[in-house]
Amino acid sequence: MSDLPHADIQGFILRTYAMPVLRVFALKITQVEAARRFLGKLVNGESEPQLATATDWTVKPQYCLNVGLTYTGLAALELPASSLASFPEEFAAGAPARADRVSDTGESSPDHWKGQLASADLHILLFLFAETEDILEEITDQLRTGYSSHDAMAELxxxxGRSLSGNAAHFGYRDGFAQPTIDGGLPPLMPDVLPKAPAGEFLLGYPSQYSDFTYPVPTPAELGRNGSFVAFRILAQDCHGFERFLTEAARQTGLDRELIAAKLCGRWRNGVPLSLSPDSADECILLEQRNSFDYVPSDSAPDAFDDRRGYRCPLGSHIRRMNPRNSRVAGNSGLKHRIIRRGLPYGPPYDPANPDDGIERGLLGLFIGVSLKDQFEFLMSDWGNRGNLAPGLRDTRDPIIGDNSRPGATFLIPIEGQKRPVELAGLSSFVICRGAAYCFLPSATAIHYISTLPATSSTPGVITTTI
Incomplete structure (x- = not known):
């Protein structure tokens, strides 16, 4: 298809910013007209700060600002009832009400979420990415002046979030691979050998990958078209527990602990995929080559090793569950349910010499797609926390992000020439959800539309939903 209207689309849908600093503001609307004016100024092309769109960069900006609106936020902005009714059920229900579907239970349940993220008072998330701490503080001051003016919003x-050395996450794996290439969008930082994803998988108003199907666009069109949805999640990582598990699994099986770490993820910690280098973290495989693989020979990678049994990369590994590529999986849907991932770690680097420092660390994650239900929720439930992705997984779950709190949680490593896989016992939930929100990512046109709605009451009322 021809190029998308980049100037109307929020930038982080189509582009990786690669900025080392992130601050997320959780806000409550307290004065409707003032809140609308604040949002309108973000897209007026005049005063700073401005919304970051996907317009081509001639010079990389010093900051990028994006906006997410919850369903209760749209209601607090007093959108017409017909518009509110046109949004998908899962978005209207919100992340707390959908927690069970994505295994946010036990320690991950909304009862334990922080920052009032489980509250119906959560209306707006502002995502501020910056190149430096000084720029972050400068734009933060401008934002706070703007949303506190005339009591527009209160800060909840x-x-x-801050990047770690080597673009690593807290478990030590290099991150940032395997982002989909969107038809009509911008090229990803890492080349992707898989077919381009239709724009309608990530933007409302365009054909999806399903024949003759386009996801419904919230009405009116100037509100919904070119928008998307994001699941924002605060994911605490138990680094000490993860490293302790690797050591114990190596002791029990005789396998190298770094090989076990690679089998759990599907990549060595330097990002080299097992599919390309099953025996070592081969640094000779260049960064730009570390996403050029498949699990079976395919049009995307005709020379790929046929790993349908998972001898190189286990079927239940994290990256194979989240993106099976051309693997044969239930419903022949390996190339469906793709998702855009953004975010940054939070907390200081893990220090093995001081493993019990009592400091929380993890990931501020943004998971973007046109359907929260068919993309984010499907990945977390059907593929991440069930064994029905492919035959032979039994009742196992994603070994890294899955809910492995139940007794007897295991991970299976198939070994060529052996009838039975190596079974790693002693898994636990290494990742705990500490907060989440479902947000609509409006286009620049939609933000302007909201800002120019007819004047209404000044103070938003109590919002209820029966969904």
Whole structure:
């Protein structure tokens, strides 16, 4: 298809910013007209700060600002009832009400979420990415001046993300691979050998990958078209527990602990996929080559090793569950349910010499797609926390992000020439959800539309939903 209207689309849908600093503001609308004016100024092309769109960069900006609106936020902005009714059921229900579907139970349940993220008062998330700490503080001051003006919004909480050395996540794996290439969009930082994803998988108003199907666009069109949805999640990582598990699994099986770490993820910690290098973390495989693989020979990778049994990369590994590529999986849907991932770690690097420092660390994650239900929720439930992705997984779950709190949770490593896989016992939930929100990502046109709605009451009322 021809190029998308980049100037109307929020930038982080189509582009990786690669900025080292992130601050997320959780806000409550307290004065409707003032809140609308604040949002309108973000897209007026005049005063700073401005919404970051997907317009081509001639010079990389010093910051990028994006906006997410919850369903209760749209209601608090007093959108017409017909518009509110046109949004998908899962978005209207919100992340707390859908927690069970994505295994946010036990320690991950909304009862334990922080920053008032489980509250119906959560209306807006502002995502501020910056190149430096000084720029972050400068734009933060401007934002706070703007949303506190005329009591437009109250700050519920603020959440900080910072990049780690080597673009790593807290478990030590290099991150940032395997982003889909969107037809009509911008090229990803890492080349992707898989077919381009239709724009309608990530933007409302365009054909999806399903024949003759386009996801419904919230009405009116100027509100819904070119928008998307995001699941924002604060994911605490138990680094000490993860490293302890690797050591114990190596002791029990005789396998190298770094090989076990690679089998759990599907990549060595430097990002080299097992599919390309099953025996070592081969640094000779260049960064730009570390996403050029498949699990079976395919049009995307005709020379790929046929790993249908998972001898190189286990079927239940994290990256194979989240993106099976051309693997044969239930419903022949390996190339469906793709998702855009953004975010940054939070908390200081893990220090093995001081493993019990009592400091929380993890990921501020943004998971973007046109359907929260068919993309994010499907990945977390059907593929991440059930064994029905492919035959032979039994009742296992994603070994890294899955809910492995139940007794007897295991991970299976198939070994060529052996009838039975190596079974790793002693798994636990290494990732705990500490907060989540479902947000609509409106286009620049939609934000302008909201800002120019007819004047209504000044103070938003109590919002209820029966969904």
């Amino acid at each position: 909480s603020v959440h900080e």
